[in-house]
Amino acid sequence: MKRWLPSPWLSLVLFLTWLLLNQTVHPAHLLLGGLLAIGIPVLARPLRPLVPTPLRNPGALLRLAVMSFIEIVRSCFNVSGIILFGGKAGVNSQFIRIPLDLRDPYGLALLSCLINSTPGTVWVEILPDSDELALHVFDLHDEQWWVDTIKTRYEGPIMEIFEGGRR
Amino acid sequence: MPTPEYLLPLLVLLPFIGSVIAACMPSDARNREAWLAGGVSLCGLLLVVWLYPAIVDGGVAHFRLEWMPLQGVAFSLRLDGLAWLFSLLVLGIGALVVLYARYYMSPEDPVPRFFSFLLAFMGSMLGVVLSGNLIQLVVFWELTSITSFLLIAYWHHRIDARRGARMAFTVTATGGLCLLAGVLIIGHIVGSYELDAVLAAGELVKGHPWYVPALVLVALGALTKSAQFPFHFWLPHAMAAPTPVSSYLHSATMVKAGVFLLMRLWPTLSGTPEWTWIVAGAGVLTMLIGAFAAIFQHDLKGLLAYSTISHLGLITVLLGIGTPLAMVAAIFHTLNHATFKASLFMAAGIIDHETGTRDMRVLRGLRQALPITATLAIVASGAMAGVPLLNGFISKEMFFAEALLVGGSENWWMSWAAVAMGVFGVAYSLRFISVFFGRLPVDLPRAPHEPPRWMRFPVECLVLLCLLVGVAPGLVVGPVLEYAVESVLGARTPHYDLAVWHGFNLPLLMSLAALVGGVLFYTALRRYYDLAARERVPVLYRFNGAQAYETAMLRLTAGMSWLVKRLSTRRLQPQLLLLMVALVAVPVLLARPPALLVFDPTMLAGADPLFALMWVIGCGCALAAAWQAKYHRLAALILVGGTGIVTSMTFLWLSAPDLALTQLMVETVTTVLILLGLRWLPPRIVPRELNIKVPRMVWLRRSRDMAVAVIGGLAMATVSYVVLVRPQPPSIGDFFLLRALSEGGGTNVVNVLLVDFRGFDTMGEITVLAIVALTVYALLRRFRPAPESVALPAQQAGGIDPASAQTPAEQAERGYLLVAGVYLRALLPFMGLAAVYFFMRGHNLPGGGFVAGLIFSVAIIVQYMLAGTAWVESHLRLQPHRWLAWGLGVAAMTGIGAWLLGYPFLTSHTAHLHLPVLGEVHVPSAFMFDLGVFMVVVGSTMLILVALAHQSIRSHRVPGSTGAPPRADQAQEAG
Amino acid sequence: MSAAADLPVWAAVIVAALLVLGGAIVLIGALGLMRLPNFYQRIHGPAITVTLGAGCLLVASMVYFSVLQERPVIHELIISVFILMTAPVVAMLIMRAAVYRDLRARRHDTGAVSGNVYRFPDEE
Amino acid sequence: MSPSSWLHHLILVPVLLPLLCGALLIPVNETRHRFKYAVNLFSVLGLLATAVALIWLADNGAWDAGIGVYLAANWAAPFGIALMVDRLAALMLLLTAVLAFAALLYSTQRWSRIGVHFHSLFQFLLMGINGAFLTHDLFNLFVFFEVMLAASYGLLLHGYNATRIRAGLQYITINLAASLFFLIGVALIYASAGTLNMADLAARMPAIAGTDLVLLKAGVAILALAFLVKSAMWPLGFWLPTTYSAASPPVAAMLVLMTKVGAYAILRLWLLVFSDGAGEAAGFGYQALLWAGMVTIVFGAAGMMASEELGRLAGYGAIVSSGTLLAVVGYGQPSLVTAGLYYLLGSTMAMAAFMLLIELIERIRSPGAALLALTMEAFAIEETPDEPVGVGIPGALAFLGLAFAGCALIIAGLPPLSGFVAKFGLFHALLNPLGGDAAVHSSAWFMMGVILFAGFAAVLAMMRFGVRTFWASGAVMPPRLQATEVLPVALLLVLCVSLTVGAGPMFGYLERASTDLHSTPRYVDGVLSAPVVPGVVGTEDAR
């Protein structure tokens, strides 16, 4: 099982993607998609050393998605506003550090996706010595607010999803 | 008696065969070589004698072998009286020279080369005299030049030999080229190159408007070969050859080829004022100059050389005079001159051989040391001077008679010239024999003795002949001469009397005058002019042909160098400039376009302003790239990328989705590729001074290039516009649209074109990819980076970036690439899926093997970028070489598979399968072909990129390369 | 453009609204890229293009084609997925590259050291 | 012959065999050199046999009108890609195979081992050259040119050093630019005529007029520029001497052939497209070609005299020979083309032999000695004549001398070898147009003069080098030669000799080839009416 289906979720996604690409549910494509969904992960396995952590709490994922969608839309308009109407001096762009407890690479990846997708924040790197996240904020008013927001709104749910709420 | 015709080719071939055998013998085989060469000559002589009946009474023997029937040139041999006489001369003297050379050549000399060349020369000379075809005659003519060149430079370690050989060859071979041209003109006039036809067409030739050019060209050939003024200068320099060569080639045979040619073509070309002026004019000058210069030589062979020039001039004059009797005299004198001059050369060689010097200022009294040789030489000199009862006398007297005849009442100068020549001739003969008189000096390089018996034998033979002919000419050479003359003159053969005594007449008086005058002149020179102390020839030294030749050659070479320097360049930029100028100029000049540009405002109105706006971006990027490429490479690369995006979008907009996809992928891969390369291209730092001022020349050059660029761009724009506003001609494109689905089995016509209609193109195209990949790989195996880029890039060297301390794999596992790595590794299967998707749908919708291959390669390359070469290759063994080989093999085999079904290469077939659940499945063979394309694309892209990527690992391992401290100021891209 | 005529009104309105919104956001994002004064601010401009702008347009496209072809045409989802997977990577790599380049080149006017997260090497 | 017959596939073998052999060799490790070499040799011998067979087929009426047409992918001519073999193409294939054999033999010991993938690249080069000779489609010609050029880039840079890479950079850049020209030209032709097949183009010519004709002419002119760059016409061929002198000998020998491919393409295209039946455009560009060719000859001759090193001399020699060919094409007379083809054969083989020889000769010329000889001659320093005793020449030197002399004679066009026969043939054709009755054009005199001058220059230049090398070098060390290095040179020269001896039959064959070339309608009919194999999905009208 492990040998022929190293990552079932990936296979499923690939299968769906194939059907979506071809926009069909013709038996031939089902068969072909199935073969590809099995074959490609097997072939790609040597280059994918990290076995993804199984999702512990899919419900939290959904909640996170909805919440961050709202956040994205909100900050999108914020940023647009600044671009259109903000004066040059009015923007306080800064780097900030955010201490992180999250260690799971997939969790970090998800976090980075959320942060980078949210206009106004860009993930720079995890500082090597301190396990702190270096973040660039477009318009910084309150550094602590950002730290708290990230820790609670994003990191918490993500740790719930990937690490079963081990906080 | 066998048919004599078959003996003719044997006669010519024999020496050549002998030559090859001689060349193969060991270098010390002097005797064997001599036996061989002598045997060949004697056999030839025997053949010639055997062939005598064929020429009796004007008979002609022919041999013909087809060679180039298209041009009417055959290998044709023709033996008549003249040819017979000359063959006899060539072989007879050849045999004697061989014998002589056996003793003359020193044991250390590599004789095989000598005898081989000598025999080859003999064959060529026979070829000249026996040719029955003018073209063939030219062939052998040039062969004699070549063999003569080789023989003169036999002692090639001597600079005089080399120079003499080059000079002789240049002059005679150039003459040969002229002769070729002349002969071609004659052939054009006559309509045949066969000698028989040419000889019969004398009137036709002389009446043709091209007669004069033909005559001049042929005369140039003959005059250069026979060392006639103004080309005579090569002959004295050719005396650097070993003496047997001098006596054979430069007195008896080769130099006679010129006069032979004039005799041969006499019926065709002679008898016009032009002929007389050119031939006789050159002859008279040569005769006088040669004779005069001979007196003042100090080298024995030099004297003989100039005397040869003079005698050849004499013969030329006789030919130029053009009367039948003059022809008789010419042929007769040719024969006589050959006998006495060859013997004199041999005698000179003996003296040289025995005393170690040829300087007449040193040599005296040799009569005491070499009594027999001295006697022989004196007799031969007598013949040269025209002393009665020797052969020279008779022919010279005939010459005087002819000179008188022509000179007659008005052209007295001719007679005077003849007498003057006689006087000089006697004088230099005296000078020559003076070496035998007086007291033997003691300080000679060697103590002279009589030469070996057989070394003297040839001289004896020749001198005996001189005597015999001189005493009883009619008896000895009468018939032979008769037939020779007859073969030239035919019906016009005059009656003549070969006798020693014609009674007291004017010619005899002239002979006597010449003898007496010569003696007086010589005595006067000795007594009042101090001949021995003179370094150069009075008056004539100003006309130094050899000097002129050297100067001309130097000037020519220098001039050509100058010309080439002016007319060409080794630099790339001017060449590209020329190319680009030609691109615009040539079509304009050749096609002569009328005012093509009819601007149609409706076209502008039809333009989509958005499309225009997009191209504002594209053009802006292109122009900016052009502006930035010198110092800001990365910026230029990014800007080119911008243009590329716009181009792809244009393809998409204008109904070419396949192109858009391909262009997008190529864009990506090219960027990665160039970035990989940029690593090895050290940065260009903007020099300060360049910002201050640009030199005027540079500014001019840039303006010129700018002008060319603007014109080129305008031209392309114009042509594009002109094409676009014209309706499309009936093109073959429609066919593909109609047939793609019904017969090609695919709805994406472009793809069907690529894999079916024009699959052969694709075959070549993937081969190009494979070749380039292999080339790149091979190049990079030997790659040596620029010293500045050997060290680690500045970004990785300093301690600023914490990632510097990590290996690439660590960066991807724990470092800054951790998060990126999750995504990039997750993307890998999707890219693979996309590759399959584009591949599968290619035949019916945009996509195909090429795009799929690029997507796949990009997927792998991303992994390389993420984790580094070492990590990827330890986890994945992708063997691009195999991909390449398999890809090409699959594509080609798919094509060949059609053969099995009886169809041409690449004919596509579609298998229609009915499978249970899946329904109908079409598997076209084009699919396999596309698979081959896919594999080649993957293989070559990977090979190129990976080979480039490997350089980074490799160079750090080079011992000593890390010695240089990494440079911190390596700002690759100035902002 | 004849295709657009086949669309029912309600769909046309939705699609048009989404399009206008998306288009405006795309434009604003690019405007930000052009107008903002330094790199660290400019990088925030395209982020809205990538997320909301692209999102709106893709949804519009999905609705448009689904209605037009009377079947669910949702393969634009794949594009969104790919964007979500690639955009963060690009942003963080460019950002990090910029930070360390500025640190190395000691460029003071770019804001590379704002907020005391990064320091110029010799000022530590 | 039926297009489905197995013998018919022989037309494709010159392309496919090297392709497959080249592909087979790609993954083979370099340590298995012997195997690689064997495969390469097998392929070359196969090509040799194929070429002989094709000549036999073409000359013995296996096909109608001596034109064998192969419709790749079984599509009728203007639509699919047609390959075509006639007498000339078959002969060129043979020439390629012979040169390849010689070059390959030569590279046995050393040159094939100094870098990787020599054998694959060599095979691909052959594929490109053969394809360029065979194809009858303009864009396919471009593809094969690219195959050929790409392989030649690789081979030129094979085992590279600073000189070679400098030359390579120049060569590659210029040829890349020329390839762009090729594309522009093809595009314009397609835009104005709507076809890419040469025969179809010829058939459409009479109907093209007006602006389309101007565009077509411009397209062909640009296309010709691309060919002329490859055949090194002045002033587009300055890359050639540099490249030739930098390339390794076997590669240089193959490069000699590549300049001829350009001339071949021009010959083919011009005779087909601008023949007498081409309507308004008949005779387009002939004059320009003629004069450009003559200027090229003069330039090459001057270059030969000005050259100070053997490699460049040879390069200029190649320029002379392609100039001659261009002038011959431009003169526009069938009998001259016959002679020109004969000239092409002889000069190519001799030049290739010379390229191979140069490196062997360089071995005896220690640079110091050569320099000394140079200065001595320049300042006419008299040596004291030594004892009249020669120095023994070992066999190797004798061979080199003989081979050098042979090459020199052919290149200079002196008797008795094929160079002279070719020169004579050219002159004869110039002086006897149309069987000798018509008037001789004044440009014929120019051309004769120019060719004679080039011969003269070649004589002087070659003699200078020969004398300096073989005679003037002080201490001549007999070089060490391998049999595999001697044989190819000898082979090529022996072929030249047999070309001389067999001039009659050779001219006969070339006469037939040239007559073929000049009968455009036969090509048009032959190619356009070539039948396809009735197919499984085939319909009658186009398939």
Added chain:
Amino acid sequence: METVIAIAIGVLFGSGLWLVLRPRTFQVITGLLLMSYAVNLFIFIMGRLWVNAPPLTLGEGVPDPNTFADPLPQALVLTAIVIGFATTALFLVVMIGARGLTGTDHVDGEEGDE
């Protein structure tokens, strides 16, 4: 449209041409890239301009050639793109090889008089 694309080709070709005439290898490779864009577009437009008429004969029945773009120039451009890509790669490697061996990025392998 015609005017726009004609001008675009002219500009691309002109700037490529300017770069090709420059003395630095990188300029030349950039120039060749730009010129090959121009030439590809040039070949492409030989089939004239067609908006929204890609040569995909998806419909039923016999397709009407007048409603599709000419596929042949597209196929030619595709081949040209591929070959252009290959030669770019080659030129690049030769370029860096020359830089390493000759010590200069001048196209002649030695500094000129500029």
Added chain:
Amino acid sequence: MTTVLELAIGFVLVCVILAMLFCAVRLLLGPTAQDRVLALDTLWMCAMLLAVVLGMRFGSLIYFEAAMLIALTGFVSSIALAKFLMRGEIIE
């Protein structure tokens, strides 16, 4: 009502192309390399959106593939450039 849609599509096209123009301006002006890389990446994104919008304008699905391809691989050149800026070489 359909004209509204057409107008909207036209408007988006204008927006997207103007956005591309802005990117191009940043591309030309720089001033730093990272600015250019960012601009190029945004240009890719705009090109992808352009493909989507063109697809809507012409009512055809074949433009989708181009968009998907850009979404999938357009980032590669951006990260290659970024890595080049950061590390001096893109494959270590």
